[in-house]
Amino acid sequence: MSKQQQEWGSRLGVILAVAGSAVGLGNFLRFPGQVAQNGGGAFMIPYFCALLFLGIPIGWAEWAMARHGGQKGFHSAPGVMGVMGKGAWARYLGVIGVLIPLAVYFYYVLIESWCLGYCWEYILALFGDPAVGMKKGMVMAEQVAASKEHFTQFTGAGADGSLFDLSGAAGGVHETSLVFWLITIAVNFWFLWRGLSKGIEEFCKWAMPAMAVAGIAVLVRVLTLGTPDPSKPDQSVEAGLAFMWNPKYEALSDPKTWMAAAGQIFFSLSVGFGVIINYATYLKKKDDIVLSGLTSSATNEFFEVGLGGLITVTAAFVFLGAVGTIEAVGTGTFGLGFKTLPVVFAQMGTLGNVIGAVWFFMLFLAAITSSLSMLQPTLAFFEESMGWSRGKGLGVLIPLALAGNIFVMYYSKDLMALDTIDFWIGTVLIFVMAALQIICFSWVFGVDKGIASAEQGAQMKIPAIFRFIMKYVAPVYLIVVFVMFCKQNLPDYIKAMESNPVAVRSLMFIGIVIVILVGMTAVGAKRWRAMGLDLDGEKD
Amino acid sequence: MLQTLIHAFAIMLPQAAGSSPTPASPHTLTAAGWTFMLVSVGGVVVWTAWCFYKVLTAPEANEAPPPSGYGP
Numbered sequence: 041m042s043k044q045q046q047e048w049g050s051r052l053g054v055i056l057a058v059a060g061s062a063v064g065l066g067n068f069l070r071f072p073g074q075v076a077q078n079g080g081g082a083f084m085i086p087y088f089c090a091l092l093f094l095g096i097p098i099g100w101a102e103w104a105m106a107r108h109g110g111q112k113g114f115h116s117a118p119g120v121m122g123v124m125g126k127g128a129w130a131r132y133l134g135v136i137g138v139l140i141p142l143a144v145y146f147y148y149v150l151i152e153s154w155c156l157g158y159c160w161e162y163i164l165a166l167f168g169d170p171a172v173g174m175k176k177g178m179v180m181a182e183q184v185a186a187s188k189e190h191f192t193q194f195t196g197a198g199a200d201g202s203l204f205d206l207s208g209a210a211g212g213v214h215e216t217s218l219v220f221w222l223i224t225i226a227v228n229f230w231f232l233w234r235g236l237s238k239g240i241e242e243f244c245k246w247a248m249p250a251m252a253v254a255g256i257a258v259l260v261r262v263l264t265l266g267t268p269d270p271s272k273p274d275q276s277v278e279a280g281l282a283f284m285w286n287p288k289y290e291a292l293s294d295p296k297t298w299m300a301a302a303g304q305i306f307f308s309l310s311v312g313f314g315v316i317i318n319y320a321t322y323l324k325k326k327d328d329i330v331l332s333g334l335t336s337s338a339t340n341e342f343f344e345v346g347l348g349g350l351i352t353v354t355a356a357f358v359f360l361g362a363v364g365t366i367e368a369v370g371t372g373t374f375g376l377g378f379k380t381l382p383v384v385f386a387q388m389g390t391l392g393n394v395i396g397a398v399w400f401f402m403l404f405l406a407a408i409t410s411s412l413s414m415l416q417p418t419l420a421f422f423e424e425s426m427g428w429s430r431g432k433g434l435g436v437l438i439p440l441a442l443a444g445n446i447f448v449m450y451y452s453k454d455l456m457a458l459d460t461i462d463f464w465i466g467t468v469l470i471f472v473m474a475a476l477q478i479i480c481f482s483w484v485f486g487v488d489k490g491i492a493s494a495e496q497g498a499q500m501k502i503p504a505i506f507r508f509i510m511k512y513v514a515p516v517y518l519i520v521v522f523v524m525f526c527k528q529n530l531p532d533y534i535k536a537m538e539s540n541p542v543a544v545r546s547l548m549f550i551g552i553v554i555v556i557l558v559g560m561t562a563v564g565a566k567r568w569r570a571m572g573l574d575l576d577g578e579k580d
Numbered sequence: 581m582l583q584t585l586i587h588a589f590a591i592m593l594p595q596a597a598g599s600s601p602t603p604a605s606p607h608t609l610t611a612a613g614w615t616f617m618l619v620s621v622g623g624v625v626v627w628t629a630w631c632f633y634k635v636l637t638a639p640e641a642n643e644a645p646p647p648s649g650y651g652p
Contacts, residue, residue, distance in 0.1 A: 285609065
């Protein structure tokens with residue numbers, strides 16, 4: 041058994057690691073689409089309400105729970121939840137906190153590899169290669185078609201198993217995609233192997249500033265585009281910003297706007313994702329967590345509102361106009377990011393290849409700082425439930441993660457496996473985990489005791505109003521949003537389950553993973569009891 | 581009740597922002613558009629800067645790391 045103790049090297053390191061986990065593709069691609077579709081500038085009212093009443097309080101609760109559990113020797117969601125929920129029920133439900141990051145990793149690392157692959161293709165385009173399938177001399181309609189076709193080939197979205205067709209039928213795109221997947225997972229496992237401080241923390245400490253620099257560089261270019269085509273004076277930077285930010289107040293009377301805002305804040309901040317509940321367990325008793333939690337949220341908002349809110353839709357509008365942008369926003373995160381933006385970059389000439397390379401490198405950094413955070417909670421759980429060393433834990437985790445990757449890569453038609461896991465695990469279960477956390481914190485452990493615990497070593501106090509928010513507002517807000525979300529989305533996904541065998545197989549695969557994790561939790565509980573740990577929080 | 585409040589809020593806001601109830605040209609950033617953009621973007625930039633200032637100027641806790649439950 042290993043006695044290797046993981047710990048953070050510095051407070052800045054843990055803040056950047058948590059922020060890196062939260063900042064992802066959604067900040068740059070999903071957020072602007074949500075703003076444009078839900079009332080423009082007016083969307084920011086429900087958005088900031090959700091930040092204040094949902095994101096920040098649940099985030100503080102998660103940080104506090106994790107540090108408290110960490111002081112008792114637990115570094116995984118089942119261990120921490122057992123302490124905070126005071127019993128086996130919470131411990132077993134805590135398995136969700138290990139499942140979410142692991143299952144999301146199954147597909148997220150593929151998206152990450154697409155970003156790296158696209159970045160590389162833009163670098164090659166500087167030397168004359170066609171940029172992501174778009175040859176020189178193509179008119180815009182041909183570029184749109186070529187960009188879509190390239191994305192389909194690169195992701196294997198055309199047919200199940202097509203990514204493994206290495207006959208060269210797709211002009212080497214499948215091979216390129218697989219090579220970048222291998223590079224991406226190798227980089228992920230390398231940093232994970234190096235550990236918390238020397239791996240994840242060190243990487244995030246340079247990756248986060250690099251991401252900010254890349255984002256600001258792209259922002260400056262976008263904001264200085266002016267009116268590139270004088271024959272289309274309506275397609276200017278100001279018109280793009282107007283499209284994005286001019287408020288449409290009538291959207292505020294639509295409950296969907298409020299739900300969209302809450303959903304965006306919720307998923308963007310990664311609360312209930314199972315990462316903070318692992319990362320913050322390595323903090324010391326007198327480490328500040330109130331300001332740290334607030335700073336990681338602020339960093340996420342900087343990337344989301346400050347960069348995502350100004351770049352994507354504005355750039356699309358300048359070259360595609362209102363109709364093209366509305367269509368692009370409607371295609372969702374992947375459509376906007378991987379099909380539309382390459383067409384936008386193509387309109388910028390040679391400089392577009394530089395901007396494309398910088399943009400996809402920034403997305404790759406956003407993705408890798410998130411994916412690194414997804415494996416650490418599972419690895420910590422393997423180590424502490426089974427008493428394994430980090431090496432042995434990785435020896436089990438790597439094949440499991442690869443099996444998940446290959447499953448999603450194989451069932452790639454219409455990205456069905458990816459979409460199914462994203463919905464049931466990466467969306468529905470996050471709501472469940474966050475609700476469990478805030479209920480355990482405020483109602484089982486006790487909100488007064490919880491806030492007192494959070495304020496140990498804190499540089500700032502949690503404002504008194506948050507006592508009420510954490511106990512009543514956040515749980516009710518969360519449950520209302522969850523019920524509305526289910527009402528709106530569940531019927532379609534249940535229908536898909538009936539008609540698509542891949543969706544069923546995806547959930548069966550996840551079911552097997554759940555059985556393994558529950559079994560490990562049972563073994564862990566026996567070990568922890570034998571070690572004399574306070575696994576049911578009886579000494580609190 | 582909630583619906584009524586939301587409706588009231590939606591009606592009050594354009595007046596509060598001083599904007600005309602008739603929509604401006606879709607290609608021009610209105611005063612309200614500027615306000616929402618600058619307050620949102622400026623707000624998160626100032627908030628982030630303040631947080632990092634506080635973090636970077638505060639002393640770090642000097643104590644032992646938390647215990648491990650990995651095994652004896």
